[in-house]
Amino acid sequence: MKFIVLTVLVFCAMQSYAQTDTARKKLPAVRTTQKIIIDGNLNDAAWNEAPLAGDFVEWRPNYGKKESFENRTEIRILYNNDAIYISGFCHEGVTDSISTELVGRDQVGVNDFVGVMFDTYNDKINGFGYYITPLGEQYDAKYSSNGEDGSWNSVFQSAAKLVSGGWVFEMSIPYSAIRFSKNKEQTWGLNITRRRRKSNQQFMWSPVDPTINNIFTQFGTWTNIVDIKPPLRLSFSPYLSTYVDNYPANSPATTATINGGMDVKYGINQAMTLDMTLVPDFGQVQSDNQVLNLTPFEVKFNENRTFFTEGTELFSKGNLFYSRRIGGAPLHQYNVKLAAGDSIIKNPSATKLINATKISGRTAKSLGIGIFNAVTQAEYATVRNNNSKEEFMAETSPLTNYNIIVLDKSMKHNSSISFINTNVWRSGSDYDANVTAGLWDLYDKKNTWNFYGKVASSQLIGYLPGNKTLGGYNHNVGFGKVSGRFTFQAWQELADDKFNPGDMGYYTNNNYMDHGAYVGYRWLKPNKWRNNMYFNFNFNYSQRFAPRSYQSVTANSNINGQFKNLWGYYVMASINAAEDDYYEPRVAGKVFKRPGSWNTGFYLSSNYAKKLAGEIGFFNRFFHTNNTTAVEYNLNLRYRFNTKLSVSINSVIEAKNNNYGFSTILKGNSNNKDTIAFALRRIRTVENVMVVKYNFNNKMGLNFRMRHYWSKVDNNQFLELNDDGSTSKIGNISKNPNSNVNFFNIDMVYTWQFSLGSFLNIGWKNIIEASNKDISNPYFKNFGNTLQSNQLNSFSVKVIYFLDYLNLKKHS
Numbered sequence: 001m002k003f004i005v006l007t008v009l010v011f012c013a014m015q016s017y018a019q020t021d022t023a024r025k026k027l028p029a030v031r032t033t034q035k036i037i038i039d040g041n042l043n044d045a046a047w048n049e050a051p052l053a054g055d056f057v058e059w060r061p062n063y064g065k066k067e068s069f070e071n072r073t074e075i076r077i078l079y080n081n082d083a084i085y086i087s088g089f090c091h092e093g094v095t096d097s098i099s100t101e102l103v104g105r106d107q108v109g110v111n112d113f114v115g116v117m118f119d120t121y122n123d124k125i126n127g128f129g130y131y132i133t134p135l136g137e138q139y140d141a142k143y144s145s146n147g148e149d150g151s152w153n154s155v156f157q158s159a160a161k162l163v164s165g166g167w168v169f170e171m172s173i174p175y176s177a178i179r180f181s182k183n184k185e186q187t188w189g190l191n192i193t194r195r196r197r198k199s200n201q202q203f204m205w206s207p208v209d210p211t212i213n214n215i216f217t218q219f220g221t222w223t224n225i226v227d228i229k230p231p232l233r234l235s236f237s238p239y240l241s242t243y244v245d246n247y248p249a250n251s252p253a254t255t256a257t258i259n260g261g262m263d264v265k266y267g268i269n270q271a272m273t274l275d276m277t278l279v280p281d282f283g284q285v286q287s288d289n290q291v292l293n294l295t296p297f298e299v300k301f302n303e304n305r306t307f308f309t310e311g312t313e314l315f316s317k318g319n320l321f322y323s324r325r326i327g328g329a330p331l332h333q334y335n336v337k338l339a340a341g342d343s344i345i346k347n348p349s350a351t352k353l354i355n356a357t358k359i360s361g362r363t364a365k366s367l368g369i370g371i372f373n374a375v376t377q378a379e380y381a382t383v384r385n386n387n388s389k390e391e392f393m394a395e396t397s398p399l400t401n402y403n404i405i406v407l408d409k410s411m412k413h414n415s416s417i418s419f420i421n422t423n424v425w426r427s428g429s430d431y432d433a434n435v436t437a438g439l440w441d442l443y444d445k446k447n448t449w450n451f452y453g454k455v456a457s458s459q460l461i462g463y464l465p466g467n468k469t470l471g472g473y474n475h476n477v478g479f480g481k482v483s484g485r486f487t488f489q490a491w492q493e494l495a496d497d498k499f500n501p502g503d504m505g506y507y508t509n510n511n512y513m514d515h516g517a518y519v520g521y522r523w524l525k526p527n528k529w530r531n532n533m534y535f536n537f538n539f540n541y542s543q544r545f546a547p548r549s550y551q552s553v554t555a556n557s558n559i560n561g562q563f564k565n566l567w568g569y570y571v572m573a574s575i576n577a578a579e580d581d582y583y584e585p586r587v588a589g590k591v592f593k594r595p596g597s598w599n600t601g602f603y604l605s606s607n608y609a610k611k612l613a614g615e616i617g618f619f620n621r622f623f624h625t626n627n628t629t630a631v632e633y634n635l636n637l638r639y640r641f642n643t644k645l646s647v648s649i650n651s652v653i654e655a656k657n658n659n660y661g662f663s664t665i666l667k668g669n670s671n672n673k674d675t676i677a678f679a680l681r682r683i684r685t686v687e688n689v690m691v692v693k694y695n696f697n698n699k700m701g702l703n704f705r706m707r708h709y710w711s712k713v714d715n716n717q718f719l720e721l722n723d724d725g726s727t728s729k730i731g732n733i734s735k736n737p738n739s740n741v742n743f744f745n746i747d748m749v750y751t752w753q754f755s756l757g758s759f760l761n762i763g764w765k766n767i768i769e770a771s772n773k774d775i776s777n778p779y780f781k782n783f784g785n786t787l788q789s790n791q792l793n794s795f796s797v798k799v800i801y802f803l804d805y806l807n808l809k810k811h812s
Helices: 002-017 045-049 314-319 779-787 805-811
Strands: 026-028 057-060 073-079 083-091 113-119 127-132 138-144 147-149 157-163 166-174 185-196 201-204 220-226 234-246 254-267 273-278 342-346 353-362 367-376 379-385 391-397 400-410 416-426 432-443 449-464 468-481 486-495 512-523 530-544 549-563 568-576 579-581 592-594 597-605 612-623 629-640 645-666 675-697 700-721 727-729 739-755 758-772 792-800
Touching: 045 073, 073 113, 073 185, 083 113, 113 138, 127 157, 127 166, 234 805, 314 353, 314 367, 314 400, 314 416, 314 432, 645 700, 700 779, 739 779, 758 779
Parallel strands: 026 220
Antiparallel strands: 057 201, 073 083, 083 166, 113 127, 113 185, 127 138, 138 147, 157 166, 185 201, 185 220, 234 254, 234 792, 254 273, 273 353, 342 379, 353 367, 367 400, 379 391, 400 416, 416 432, 432 449, 449 468, 468 486, 486 512, 512 530, 530 549, 549 568, 549 579, 568 597, 579 592, 597 612, 612 629, 629 645, 645 675, 675 700, 700 727, 700 739, 739 758, 758 792
16 A cells, blocks of 8 residues: 555656647648549549648658658548548559558558558547558558557448559548547547558658657647538448358267348447347357366467457456356356266357347547447256156256446546446356456656556355355556656556456456566667667566465566567576465365476567568476476468468477476375375477468458367376475376377358458368377377367358448438
8 A cells, every 4th residue: 555655646746747748740631522432543633632641750660760752651631521531642662662462351461551540539548540551451440548459340441553653542431430529620639650561661640759658649630620420320230141060970960050140330429339249140250279278277268259359448448358258158067966867968068149239439528438238048958867868958057147337538648547347147046246446547748657557346246155245356556667768667466365357357366466577678779780679577476365475486588679681589588486386286275386497488580571481489498396398399481472372380389398287186095085196297289270361352362270289298207295385206096197189170261342341251160179098199190080080060151241321321
């Protein structure tokens, strides 16, 4: 508490002595009444009315250098009652210096690009970006205090062409694709960026100093926007899909399904948008990167479902929302109540989402509001009584409602305060969960100093005997310097032994009090051999909260940056002191005295603007006892045959010798006492991912991804975990915990954007999960055996059609 009070006083003092903002670059807004055709030709008469945004300044690698005349950028912006129109001529002294590749929508790849970013509320925190490449492919993003959200999608028109002396483009951004106030006269924050990939230069219309935190604080302005009104924003995306699945182990082996549903977007007012998905279909999303999990904690998977990634930046605040909880494993999947003679013959591994709705936006007074709600249906396991052969259903998850409410107030100087509440309600007798948090993120006027924090409480209602509530507490607080060549941060995070946000958020453990510090220094001015270089040092000290006791101390540092030839580098070293690990034993009250270790490693990446590019990495960890080592090799190669076809291969090999960890629990020895068995084990893990991309044009492409993950565990020496956390040798055990695990996936999708916002997707999935205890085979023999295992093949066709109410009204 003393630390928090002292930090607040220092921060207030800084606010008092801070200076005002410097002048910002301005571009006057001009309304046009002339027609503009978005075809990539700049011969529309309207462009003659538009003021020129030019004189771009290099952002990186050589900040402050003015754009050369032969490579100058000329941007023009107009508006009318319906949309914002943007055109540009990106001059190039040598046309071959333009980097082009067809990579598909919402990807930048190695392309040159131009992006226009609007801070529509001029709060220097939130904004929207619209990007285009020389081959006409689009990328859009939403910006907030959480950074860039590239999963956010809008529907806008664009066209681009390669011409003599460079490339040109046009964009039309309808007001339905952007959020702004309904004030009669407005001024928006504005910046325009251009990247020249082969030279690795990126320029800004309004200069952005890379040593200053948050580029939005250095935006220019688009001034005197008059009489624009947010339109009625209503669109529908109905879909129809069909799947044919084949899995030989099932009866019948082949099944077919037809699905239909709809996504709806509705602008409640000028700021707030309702997104709803009804009977969603996520069958074509990329398969999870499953792994063999030897840790005591849950594996955290990436979210690949568009509805849960797009426009969810408000709900990500405070790390209290893990969207994979929705539609995840049933609550009682692994503890179905069985009577004598009962056995489970079918047990769903995921809950089915009925519908999901989110309302989000920001008012004219910079108040961000987010409401999220989702409902999953009850799930049941099929149980058979082996004596009577009778089958019945056992509930593994009740009907469940998930809800989040977020209020986020943007303030002056890039600061904000937030409130978030998550709630999980379950029908029936299962417990409910509620987490409430307050957050703050405060900066001084010069955006140099930052004071941030969170205070949260969790309530598991009906979790304890007697239907009582389990309540817990968590906070974190930090203070640091975020701008300049030298930066630092100091922080504390605490969670008592009852705090549990895991019903809606990702959660591993509570009962800790951690302290940490970070120091960084950056060299951003290029010299003879490098473009930039960054140095970072981190220190962490962890204790248990109750009873207060030591857990761990770690320190690590790294140097990374880019050479003049555009190759990247990363070199690191870390040291971990001996730990008291309270989680590896898998039994409450037990501790494992994990030996200390040190780690070194590096990454080296080539220039990705070249046809052949790649990365190589090597990391080595050595523990202080038992000659325990862990080595990791990384190799990533990408070859671009032409603008349409590219192939990449990514390989990771891990070799762990005498790896020290939990193996199993042996029930009741001669003293009628369970034995926690650890093992020194030999672990080999190989992961190979191949991606082939072929894009026919900027509206149609084929993406093929194949992944094989193999991990085998050979337990060499078994040990008993003693009460003091040490281990002592024991003989071989009857239960063989060796394992050989394979995950093989193919995800192939053909996508055709046949109309604005409308898509035809044809997919093929191949899934193999094979595990046994045979660890004798080398890689290729094991891979061949895996391909002989039962495999699921799924073929699908999905049509999504975009319907915009305003367009329908025009044609009615």
